[in-house]
Amino acid sequence: MTTLTKAPPVRTVRPAPMPSTRVRWLRRAPLLPALIFTIVVTQIPFLVTLVISSLNWNILHPGDRSFAGLSNYQFVFTDARLRAAVINTVTMTASVVILSVLIGLGLAVLLDRRFPGRGLARTLLIAPFLVMPVASALLWKHALYNPAYGLFNGVLNALWQAFGADHGPTIDWVSDRPMMAVVAALVWQWTPFMMLILLAGLSTQPPDVLEAAKIDGARALQTFRFVTVPHLRQYLELSVLLGSIYVLQTFDAVFTITQGGPGTATTNLPYEIYLTTFRKYEYGQAAAAGVVVVIGTIIVATFALRVVSSLFSKESPR
Amino acid sequence: MTDIEKLTADTFTKDTGIKVNYTVLPENELRDKVTQDVATKAGQYDVATVGMYEVPIWAKNGWLHELGSYATADPNFDYDDLLKPMVTGLSGDDGKLYGMPFYGESSFLMYRKDVLSAKGLTMPERPTWQQVADLAAKLDGAEPGMKGICLRGLPGWGEVFAPLTTVVNTFGGTWFTKDWQAQVNSPEFTQAVKFYVDLLRAHGEPGAAQAGFTECLNSMSQGKVAMWYDATSGAGSLEDPNVSKVAGKVGYAYAPVAKTKSSGWLWAWAWAMPKTTQKADAAAKFILWASGKDYEKVVGQKLGWSRVPAGKRASTYQIPEYQQAAAAFGDVTLKAIQEADPTNPGTQPRPTVGIQFVTIPEFADLGTKVSQEVSAAIAGKNSVEKALADGQALAEQVAKKYAK
Numbered sequence: 001m002t003t004l005t006k007a008p009p010v011r012t013v014r015p016a017p018m019p020s021t022r023v024r025w026l027r028r029a030p031l032l033p034a035l036i037f038t039i040v041v042t043q044i045p046f047l048v049t050l051v052i053s054s055l056n057w058n059i060l061h062p063g064d065r066s067f068a069g070l071s072n073y074q075f076v077f078t079d080a081r082l083r084a085a086v087i088n089t090v091t092m093t094a095s096v097v098i099l100s101v102l103i104g105l106g107l108a109v110l111l112d113r114r115f116p117g118r119g120l121a122r123t124l125l126i127a128p129f130l131v132m133p134v135a136s137a138l139l140w141k142h143a144l145y146n147p148a149y150g151l152f153n154g155v156l157n158a159l160w161q162a163f164g165a166d167h168g169p170t171i172d173w174v175s176d177r178p179m180m181a182v183v184a185a186l187v188w189q190w191t192p193f194m195m196l197i198l199l200a201g202l203s204t205q206p207p208d209v210l211e212a213a214k215i216d217g218a219r220a221l222q223t224f225r226f227v228t229v230p231h232l233r234q235y236l237e238l239s240v241l242l243g244s245i246y247v248l249q250t251f252d253a254v255f256t257i258t259q260g261g262p263g264t265a266t267t268n269l270p271y272e273i274y275l276t277t278f279r280k281y282e283y284g285q286a287a288a289a290g291v292v293v294v295i296g297t298i299i300v301a302t303f304a305l306r307v308v309s310s311l312f313s314k315e316s317p318r
Numbered sequence: 319m320t321d322i323e324k325l326t327a328d329t330f331t332k333d334t335g336i337k338v339n340y341t342v343l344p345e346n347e348l349r350d351k352v353t354q355d356v357a358t359k360a361g362q363y364d365v366a367t368v369g370m371y372e373v374p375i376w377a378k379n380g381w382l383h384e385l386g387s388y389a390t391a392d393p394n395f396d397y398d399d400l401l402k403p404m405v406t407g408l409s410g411d412d413g414k415l416y417g418m419p420f421y422g423e424s425s426f427l428m429y430r431k432d433v434l435s436a437k438g439l440t441m442p443e444r445p446t447w448q449q450v451a452d453l454a455a456k457l458d459g460a461e462p463g464m465k466g467i468c469l470r471g472l473p474g475w476g477e478v479f480a481p482l483t484t485v486v487n488t489f490g491g492t493w494f495t496k497d498w499q500a501q502v503n504s505p506e507f508t509q510a511v512k513f514y515v516d517l518l519r520a521h522g523e524p525g526a527a528q529a530g531f532t533e534c535l536n537s538m539s540q541g542k543v544a545m546w547y548d549a550t551s552g553a554g555s556l557e558d559p560n561v562s563k564v565a566g567k568v569g570y571a572y573a574p575v576a577k578t579k580s581s582g583w584l585w586a587w588a589w590a591m592p593k594t595t596q597k598a599d600a601a602a603k604f605i606l607w608a609s610g611k612d613y614e615k616v617v618g619q620k621l622g623w624s625r626v627p628a629g630k631r632a633s634t635y636q637i638p639e640y641q642q643a644a645a646a647f648g649d650v651t652l653k654a655i656q657e658a659d660p661t662n663p664g665t666q667p668r669p670t671v672g673i674q675f676v677t678i679p680e681f682a683d684l685g686t687k688v689s690q691e692v693s694a695a696i697a698g699k700n701s702v703e704k705a706l707a708d709g710q711a712l713a714e715q716v717a718k719k720y721a722k
Binding site for chain 2: 178263278279281
């Protein structure tokens with residue numbers, strides 16, 4: 001995303017020999033430090049990464065650094081582990097974003113109604129998003145999934161015992177359904193984020209339109225389908241876009257809950273890059289993978305946004 | 319490690335006037351940060367804590383100061399008191415000492431004396447893996463919800479492969495032959511991994527593919543498993559009644575074997591001095607103090623004898639107070655360390671020094687990737703043969719760099 005922000009500054013800096021130049025510069029001057037700061041902290045590291053990605057550089061072999069050309073990129077595109085990581089990343093991001101948008105939408109619609117204790121319910125529902133990602137991953141791993149003392153198996157056990165059985169089944173959630181285990185924890189964490197955005201959208205819905213729909217005899221579901229959803233279009237787009245960008249970078253949950261396993265079942269790109277940097281110490285390969293991920297993210301984000309926008313603009317009336 | 323931070327000001331700084339600033343990090347971050355700092359010659363640290371795996375590699379790269387001469391020059395330090403395997407494991411290819419041990423450990427089998435005797439079973443002092451497997455089968459379910467044995471299954475070269483490589487060694491397997499032929503899919507390696515995975519799947523703790531040292535310590539100290547094969551340093555926590563439900567009920571046997579006489583691993587956290595330091599003499603003074611006998615006494619008197627960083631000096635095990643604090647496991651620990659031979663841990667010669675790891679930079683990556691596949695086999699997601707075939711391919715790539 002960072003490179004997208006580069007375009008406007010170039011235009012502003014271009015010398016334009018018009019009489020108003022001085023005035024325009026004066027008006028923009030207070031913004032310049034922020035702009036320069038942004039360019040420095042986002043673009044210089046990216047350039048450094050580009051340079052590193054063209055090197056053969058394993059920090060544990062000092063004196064062995066050499067120019068590698070594009071061989072690191074060749075490695076990135078041919079490595080079977082990285083390909084698996086791409087698939088895992090896509091699966092994980094798509095399922096988390098879709099599920100949390102759907103659940104978030106449901107919760108937002110419910111919370112949009114007036115009922116006693118609404119403030120409390122809202123606060124409680126937001127809580128998962130305020131828990132630190134590592135803490136939430138630890139919570140899921142130990143308090144919920146653990147086959148010996150976790151809540152899920154405890155509930156199953158209690159149910160079985162209530163019906164007279166000796167001991168409930170011992171399900172090893174993380175090993176048996178690794179991707180589902182990570183996705184569930186992430187959905188729990190991201191649903192409040194989606195809910196907040198959509199709730200903001202719902203609260204801007206003009207009441208007179210809803211009233212008009214009611215007078216026209218539209219049922220609740222029809223109102224939702226033809227009035228509320230089109231109204232929420234921008235908000236849904238925003239939550240999908242922001243969600244995709246954030247969930248794509250998921251590291252904490254994978255690192256803590258599954259360590260990328262079993263095998264490579266949940267190894268996503270950030271975790272694979274982490275392994276390349278801190279286990280293999282192949283900085284060149286890690287940098288190349290990072291560059292590919294950034295470019296991939298920009299492409300996906302741009303296209304996803306266009307596709308989503310056009311879909312919704314067809315649906316919206318007029 | 320946080321103990322030493324607290325004790326430095328009142329003792330070391332007071333005596334020498336040298337002020338010490340600490341950066342305390344969890345193990346993984348420590349590795350990441352220190353490795354980058356030393357490798358890029360950033361020179362942030364005068365002294366760094368590193369493990370037995372890193373020291374020889376870093377020494378070879380010329381990143382570390384030699385420490386043996388400082389130690390032998392100081393008669394108070396008593397260099398000869400350091401345990402031989404520690405010195406061997408922390409030396410470079412040139413035979414000089416590059417890491418000063420702070421505490422050392424081997425591995426052994428911890429078991430519930432009370433549960434075994436209730437079942438009329440006995441644990442040999444030096445069990446074989448077959449005996450352990452048979453006992454695990456009999457102890458499974460000895461108490462409601464109790465499993466036979468806890469073994470690590472968590473991916474990571476320092477997690478599942480720490481105990482598993484000792485099993486591979488004693489079954490006659492090795493990662494590489496002396497002349498760098500990869501052996502990951504050899505019959506011995508396969509047999510060992512199969513044994514480990516089968517034992518875990520049949521009688522191991524639930525969720526084994528996600529269990530590491532901490533999870534097993536938890537299971538054992540909460541009475542959920544009857545046996546646990548892991549680091550000797552686990553015993554200190556098991557015998558602490560504040561955190562363990564099984565204190566006083568645990569027996570300790572030597573690391574189980576198959577074809578070798580002993581099979582325990584060897585590990586030490588050690589002080590190393592990066593070449594970039596500007597204060598070598600002060601750093602050396604600190605290192606000698608922190609690994610010295612007097613520091614052990616300070617810890618014993620101020621914090622309790624069970625917290626002494628043990629496992630590096632023979633004399634530690636002769637201190638009466640320490641003997642009392644470590645009555646249940648002290649002797650076995652000392653002997654396990656003494657018996658460990660980092661130069662020849664298996665049945666055939668090795669290309670590098672080290673027991674549960676191969677001392678080359680590529681091993682952290684190789685071990686981690688193969689461990690992911692093994693962990694998947696423990697979870698029942700793929701077969702041991704598939705895991706090791708993939709591992710062999712990775713190991714062959716690594717071997718290519720070294721084979722002459």
